[in-house]
Amino acid sequence: MGTGRDWLTRMTTLLSWIDQVFDLLFRLMRPLPRLGVLAVFSVLTAVISLLAVRWTSNQKAIRRVKDLMGAHVLEVRLFPDQLNVVLRAYLTLFGNTLLYLRYALVPLLILSVPLLILFAQLEAYFGRAPVEPGRDFLVRATFEAVDSLADPMLRLPPGLAQSAPPVHIPSEREVDWRVKAEQPGTYDIHLVLQGSEFSKRVVAENGLARIVSERERGSLWQQIINPGEPPLPRSGLVERIAIQYAPRVFHFRTWEIEWLAPYLVLTLAAALLLKGILRTEL
Amino acid sequence: MTFAKKEERESSDGTQQILRCAFVALVFLLIFTPVAHAYVGPGAGFAVLSSFLTLFLASVQAVFAFLTWPIRQFFRFLRRRRAYLKAKTKRIVILGFDGMDPQLTERFIKQGKLPNLARLRERGSFHPLATTLPPISPVAWSSFLTGVNPGKHNIYDFLTPDRRRYLPELSSARIRGSKRVLNIGRYAIPLTRPQIKPLRRSTPFWHYLADAGVFCSVIRVPITFPPEKFSGVLLSGMCVPDIQGTQGTFSFHTTRTAMRESATNRVVVPFEKHGAYFHSYVPGPPDTLRTDSNVELRAPFRLKPAVSKRTVDIHVDGQRIAISAGEYSEWVELEFRAGVGASVKGICRFYLKSVEPELELYATPVNIHPMHPALPISHPLTYSIYLAKLQGLYATLGLAEDTWALNDGYLGEDAFLEQCYLIHREREQMFFDALDKTRQGVCVCVFDITDRVQHMFWRHLADDHSTGAPQTGSGAASVIEELYKKMDDLIGRTMEKMSNNSLLLIVSDHGFKAFEWGVNLNSWLHQEGYLALREGAASGDWFQDVDWSKTRAYSLGLNGIYLNTKGRESLGTVEPGAEAARLRTELCEKLQGLVDPSTSRVAIRRTYDAMKAYTGPYRENAPDVIVGFGEGYRASWDSAQGKVTSAVFEFNSKAWSGDHCIDPGLVPGVLFSNWKITGDRHAITDVAPTLLDLFGLQVPLHMDGKPWPMAPVTSA
Secondary structure: OHHHHHHHHHHHHHHHHHHHHHHHHHHHOOOOOHHHHHHHHHHHHHHHHHHHHHHHOOHHHHHHHHHHHHHHHHHHHHOOOOHHHHHHHHHHHHHHHHHHHHHHHHHHHHHHHHHHHHHHHHHHHHOEEOOOOOOEEEEEEEEOOHHHOOOOEEEOOOOEEEEEEEEEEHHHOEEEEEEEEOOOOEEEEEEEEOOEEEEEEEEOOOOOOOOOOEEEEOOHHHHHHOOOOOOEOOOOOEEEEEEOOEEOOEEEOOEEEOOHHHHHHHHHHHHHHHHHHOOOOO | OOHHHHHHHHHHHHHHHHHHHHHHHHHHHHHHHHHHHOOOHHHHHHHHHHHHHHHHHHHHHHHHHHHHHHHHHHHHHHHHHHHHHHOOOOEEEEEEEOOOOHHHHHHHHHOOOOHHHHHHHHHOEEEEEEOOOOOOHHHHHHHHHHOOOHHHHOOOOOEEEEOOOOEEEEOOEEEEEEOOEEEEOOEEEEOOOEEEEEOOOOOOHHHHHHHOOOOEEEEEEOOOOOOOOOOOEEEEOOOOOOOOOOOOOEEEEEOOOOOOEEEOOEEEEEOEEEOOEEEEEEEEEEOOOEOOOOOEEEEEEEEEEOOOOOEEEEEEOOEEEEEEOOEEOOOEEEEEEOOOOOEEEEEEOEEEEEOOOOOEEEEOOOEEOOOOOOOOOEEOHHHHHHHHHHHOOOOOOOOOOOHHHHHOOOOOHHHHHHHHHHHHHHHHHHHHHHHHHOOOEEEEEEEOHHHHHHHHHHHHOOOOOOOOOOOOOOOHHHHHHHHHHHHHHHHHHHHHOOOOOOEEEEEOOOOOEEEEEEEOHHHHHHHOOOOOEOOOOOOOHHHOOEOHHHOOEEEOOOOEEEEOEEOOEOOOOEOOOHHHHHHHHHHHHHHOOOEEOOOOEEOEEEEEEHHHHOOOOOHHHOOOEEEEEOOEEEEOHHHHOOOOOOOOEEEOOOOOOEEOOOOHHHOOEEEEEOEEEOOOOOEHHHHHHHHHHHOOOOOOOOOOOOOOOEEEOOOO
């Protein structure tokens, strides 16, 4: 048991280092526009992924199976009037597609861990918009037991003010506060319960800042997908503190799209352009 | 149950099974398509997206094909009903073996070495197949595919003289640069495709068959470059050029010399040593985008010998190829980059000849890349790409087996033989794929290995060699026998894939005889006063220093003598008409029966006046006199290249020791079939009309050949 805790602690430390690395990277790219920063990360993702695919996959086999897929597609065009040839080509094409996915599985699995961490970090920077000064937002706290709901108190720093009394939702073991940022800034709010204090960061200023919507108790998974703030103590009475941020969007003329779409397009485009240079068969 | 019915039922069962599997696959796809949303980086993204995109496109195509299939089949049925209704068979397979000799075949059959051919001879047919005049592959195969004499298809040799410059040019196709070019500074950007003009005339039989709705797969039949459009698939054969536009120029890389040397069919390039690496380059085509100089495009590579000195690592275009001494590499993709981002892609194989005492590396001629063809080599264009994707890269050069490298001593016999069989295996693979795809219709494939190996190994035949060339290869004496056995095995495997009703034809364009002595026709013409050299000058290749104002006749190529005719040749001296006719007769009479004084043998068996030997609209382009050499003789190497030497007769000491460019009566080809073919004369020109007749089509009047009377063998 102790070993498990130690491992979790080590992982938490490692994740905090990763947070610091990303914070540093984003600080370095602060002069760039947001889309520029996203483009840099897209290219980096493409390069790392291409190298990983090149080193971890059977490139020869991938090339061969892709050639075969191409051959069977051409077969359908070349011999369209021969039903048996056409049907056989489709079946083989299907088999080859599965084979291709199998060859792609190893790099996919290997890449999934670093990419998951990367996505979580990018989500922290691009996924949510800061709260707007002058507008209300919700602070939600979830507790371990219903009897804890009577006691909690939210201590706000100067610049933040509570705009309505807290709402208790016993069925959810939750208390919600309506808060307003009076001026731009980054604040730490504190939840006080039975003598213990639990903090949560609130971002109410524009620019490239890490915005963490939830701080949760303990699990490694939660630490990975909500990076930037240490987990709530396992032994504490608070399970979760969440800030209600609006999703951040990129504006392309009349379109409003979240960061994942341009990131996907840019990484695919970069990978397509760079795969020849990096000699990677995708 | 008859075989045909059984086959039909099996086919129907198979179709149902395929349909069931397709349905399961479709259901599977519909269920699991949401997986595509799980984007995890470009690698996985590409894997998922491209595979599903492929499947999606394929499915759309499949649905379209299924929906339109009955309509298309109905229209096709209407079109081909006549052909298949009247057809005596629904499937014809033709295996062409370039140069398969009837006498040798007969001998090996008698010795029990060719069981499949023996079976065909016993139950079906075996006849000698009369070849063309002259019996040269491009001529004979052109007659095979058109059913006409050379006067109608316009092919008389590999080369034909450019009458304005007295220089040789390819007889089958003319390749010129782009017609429209945009000049920007020192660059000339082509605005249109290069012009490739086929010079072979008359229509191949597969065009008639395709028009009637009969599907044809045509693999590597000579003189099919550039490929012509028809409703079938075709991969061009003999006369497809290499990336340099030649008929095959290999490069040899060595530390033995410090200077680059070029000759016809080869370039010797020195290695330059920098540190642990030896640097060299594969010569490519000229950079046609540059107007300021004649720049050659090159594919540089570097080579590092291993410590053991047995193997080397070749680094070229980001690829690392490890080969041992005496070993060929796989096909290596080369990119020749021009100045403005354009590039030409080709493929070659490396062969490491030695590492010590000198580093010697042979590179095959750079073949046109089948996946990125610089020139069209197939019809449809995607067919060459399809084959490359299906079976891997393959030789595309017309004369892919590098006989010159062996002839000039750059390759040993074993290495040459290995190269031939590497190419042959590729050919077999594409043939069997075509056979599989042609369940109805005509599948024709020509194998060249029989010609190339017999040319180079004939002197090892126990009773037919006298050139005395050293036997360097292991088991060289049995090379030709082994070759025939392998072809027999190929025939056996083909027969296994055919039903009783299908027709199998095995044909060769000519036979083979020893080539012991060369006759220099230009020297003879010079000695007899028909060809004059400039005063005090010695002759060079391609009529260098010939005094055309005093020359009445010259010889170029393997069998032809051309008159220096006024109005046709730029410096003609012979009046066309009566004077030309007299001169033709005079030359024929003087040359026929010419005896070699050193052997007392008849060097020239027969001569032919082209005006009498040929009929057709292109007779004027033929050599005026065609020389039919006697057994053991052929045009000498120098004669073929337009060079005058002091001696008319010269001993042939080269590895190229077998030949067929002699009198056609001496070198007929073979005709085997699983059907009974009757009649008393069978000629290569008969193949095309026979095929049309078998499919119930009327034989065009212009065809010279006649359909053979033939019928399937009824089993007892």
